[in-house]
Amino acid sequence: MKILIADDEHISRMVLERTLRGLGYEVDVSADGKEALAKFELHRHPIVIADWVMPEMDGIELCREIRNHAKDSYTYLILLTTKYEKQERSFGLSAGADDFIVKPFDRGELKARLGVAERILNMEAQLREANIQIQQIRRQEIEIGASIQRSLLMAHAPEGINAFEFAAMNLPSLQIDGDFFDFFVHGPDVVDVFLGDAMGKGVPAALLGAGTKSSILRSISKLLADPNRVRLPAPKEIIQTAHTSLARELMNLNAFVTLEYARLDRAERKATFVDCGHTQVLHWSAADKVTRKLSGTNFPIGFIPDEVYTEFTVPFGTGDVFCIYSDGVTEARSPSGELFGTDRLTSLVDEFCEERASQLLYRLREGVRDFTESGPLDDDFTVVVVKVGQPSEPWNMHSETFPSHLDSLAAIRHFVGYLSHEAGLASPEIDMVQLATHEAVTNVVQHAHRRTEDETIEIQVERLSDGVSIKIFYSGPDFRPGPVSQPEMTAMREGGLGLFIIEKSVDTVRYFATETGRKCIQMIKRIR
Amino acid sequence: MSNVEIKSQKEGNAVTVFLSGAALDASNVQRFRVETTSLFESEKNFVLILKDLKFVDSSGIGALLSCLRKAHASGGDVKLAELPQNVRQLFELVRMDRLFEIFETREEALRSFGS
Numbered sequence: 001m002k003i004l005i006a007d008d009e010h011i012s013r014m015v016l017e018r019t020l021r022g023l024g025y026e027v028d029v030s031a032d033g034k035e036a037l038a039k040f041e042l043h044r045h046p047i048v049i050a051d052w053v054m055p056e057m058d059g060i061e062l063c064r065e066i067r068n069h070a071k072d073s074y075t076y077l078i079l080l081t082t083k084y085e086k087q088e089r090s091f092g093l094s095a096g097a098d099d100f101i102v103k104p105f106d107r108g109e110l111k112a113r114l115g116v117a118e119r120i121l122n123m124e125a126q127l128r129e130a131n132i133q134i135q136q137i138r139r140q141e142i143e144i145g146a147s148i149q150r151s152l153l154m155a156h157a158p159e160g161i162n163a164f165e166f167a168a169m170n171l172p173s174l175q176i177d178g179d180f181f182d183f184f185v186h187g188p189d190v191v192d193v194f195l196g197d198a199m200g201k202g203v204p205a206a207l208l209g210a211g212t213k214s215s216i217l218r219s220i221s222k223l224l225a226d227p228n229r230v231r232l233p234a235p236k237e238i239i240q241t242a243h244t245s246l247a248r249e250l251m252n253l254n255a256f257v258t259l260e261y262a263r264l265d266r267a268e269r270k271a272t273f274v275d276c277g278h279t280q281v282l283h284w285s286a287a288d289k290v291t292r293k294l295s296g297t298n299f300p301i302g303f304i305p306d307e308v309y310t311e312f313t314v315p316f317g318t319g320d321v322f323c324i325y326s327d328g329v330t331e332a333r334s335p336s337g338e339l340f341g342t343d344r345l346t347s348l349v350d351e352f353c354e355e356r357a358s359q360l361l362y363r364l365r366e367g368v369r370d371f372t373e374s375g376p377l378d379d380d381f382t383v384v385v386v387k388v389g390q391p392s393e394p395w396n397m398h399s400e401t402f403p404s405h406l407d408s409l410a411a412i413r414h415f416v417g418y419l420s421h422e423a424g425l426a427s428p429e430i431d432m433v434q435l436a437t438h439e440a441v442t443n444v445v446q447h448a449h450r451r452t453e454d455e456t457i458e459i460q461v462e463r464l465s466d467g468v469s470i471k472i473f474y475s476g477p478d479f480r481p482g483p484v485s486q487p488e489m490t491a492m493r494e495g496g497l498g499l500f501i502i503e504k505s506v507d508t509v510r511y512f513a514t515e516t517g518r519k520c521i522q523m524i525k526r527i528r
Numbered sequence: 529m530s531n532v533e534i535k536s537q538k539e540g541n542a543v544t545v546f547l548s549g550a551a552l553d554a555s556n557v558q559r560f561r562v563e564t565t566s567l568f569e570s571e572k573n574f575v576l577i578l579k580d581l582k583f584v585d586s587s588g589i590g591a592l593l594s595c596l597r598k599a600h601a602s603g604g605d606v607k608l609a610e611l612p613q614n615v616r617q618l619f620e621l622v623r624m625d626r627l628f629e630i631f632e633t634r635e636e637a638l639r640s641f642g643s
Contacts, residue, residue, distance in 0.1 A: 290582075406555035413583065431614035438585050442554045497586035497622060504621050
């Protein structure tokens with residue numbers, strides 16, 4: 001082992017040099033601090049013994065210089081001193097000295113202290129080696145995580161389905177997040193999409209994500225394999241089954257997964273969602289030109305052991321867009337620390353909803369990139385965009401039953417709005433159909449069903465060659481209006497306005513009773 | 529059922545009232561009437577901004593008419609501005625444009641009050 005001596009006193013330097021050589025060390029000598037530093041920079045001696053008091057640069061300053069320069073390996077610094085005061089020693093320690101030897105030194109003590117120095121240097125070297133290994137392992141871990149992500153967590157968007165156009169993207173962050181998604185094609189009109197985010201980072205999160213994804217896929221297969229099953233398992237059933245096999249283990253790991261599970265049914269024009277604490281889904285509706293944020297009420301998977309999952313349904317039609325994403329998108333930050341947020345994402349969807357799914361996805365990515373000014377992503381950036389195309393078979397008639405309640409009005413307007421849009425009606429005509437249906441249903445709820453509860457109203461929408469026919473079926477007393485005239489508004493009477501609106505909004509209105517005794521209001525709106 | 533959000537601010541000698549919500553219709557009109565009564569009785573001139581109101585039905589029109597009635601009773605007026613396409617269409621359909629003065633922008637409506 002090589003030792004560097006710095007001492008301005010010739011005799012003392014020679015004695016020290018000779019003693020050290022006698023102990024089997026290689027020795028370099030220098031007569032002051034400056035010379036010592038120059039030699040040290042050349043050879044990086046593991047041990048330096050310096051006299052406290054020297055011209056040019058004293059021992060204290062030399063200690064500081066060496067500590068500042070040599071960061072990649074450890075140097076053991078011993079100060080030679082005649083001073084014995086504790087005060088002075090602490091001054092030496094804070095300059096970086098490891099030990100002190102009082103002149104004149106004793107050979108045995110010097111030997112023992114150098115033994116300590118060697119032990120510490122050895123430990124230091126081992127630590128350094130271990131650190132390098134840990135860093136290597138970390139790098140490997142990131143590579144493993146990235147490869148889990150590429151192979152297990154992501155999927156290819158299904159192609160060649162006319163009913164939907166899919167586009168998906170995952171940009172991993174530096175540390176690997178646990179984002180995952182997949183698709184399950186049930187038929188030409190029905191596709192399930194799910195996208196999740198496992199808590200944490202690195203390989204544990206990636207494994208958690210992969211485990212959750214495979215559990216969901218297994219649950220779908222298991223439920224589909226049931227020979228007594230006549231219809232597709234409901235999304236909430238799938239998540240409940242996955243939860244049963246996952247929740248306990250997730251809770252033992254103190255881990256959880258947020259997830260959005262969606263079933264898109266083109267024939268029924270309905271999207272059913274199970275939202276497990278995930279980010280809001282964005283839904284651009286082509287019929288009423290607005291983007292809505294959709295969210296449910298379930299906890300993330302692994303939060304509580306006995307969660308009962310609920311689903312919610314939204315209607316959709318041709319040209320609609322769904323955007324499902326991880327929080328890495330909305331939580332991307334600008335250089336000043338501002339979050340990208342759901343509203344910015346919504347504006348982008350509003351702006352580019354007419355483009356193809358892949359193009360829209362690209363716009364979203366560009367939007368976030370501009371916002372972060374190409375800064376690194378803290379979280380995975382994962383997005384699935386679904387654009388609704390044409391159903392595999394054209395429909396002629398759809399019907400749906402609603403509770404007879406004013407709270408159903410919004411859903412009913414949606415229902416007839418979407419189908420009118422699909423039947424080829426344009427914007428002002430769709431508004432008229434929605435308005436007329438709304439007024440007619442309001443009359444049924446407020447008059448025919450005024451005294452009864454738990455009644456229902458069935459709405460049937462039929463596609464005509466030149467428009468739509470809306471039929472509103474209900475039970476209860478008949479109320480046929482007499483001749484409808486323009487209500488006298490200047491007198492400020494408010495009654496009769498609803499019937500007048502119906503008459504004016506559609507081309508034909510008919511009130512009749514069916515063979516089974518149900519009442520029906522039929523309205524026809526033709527395309528101009 | 530979602531309610532209509534009502535925000536108002538005094539601008540010159542009129543009060544601008546911003547209405548927003550999914551609908552002003554049979555499902556929430558009672559509540560709307562209750563919430564607007566004191567406002568329309570305490571001031572004279574109003575500009576209603578409807579741009580964030582997605583849908584209005586005959587009950588909604590009825591409620592707006594009663595606002596107008598209260599304003600007229602105190603010698604004031606209610607003017608409408610920034611109507612969404614479907615709401616404007618409804619107002620024209622039932623000839624409400626003969627009762628309410630309708631403006632493209634809030635500024636124009638305020639100017640008509642001399643604000």
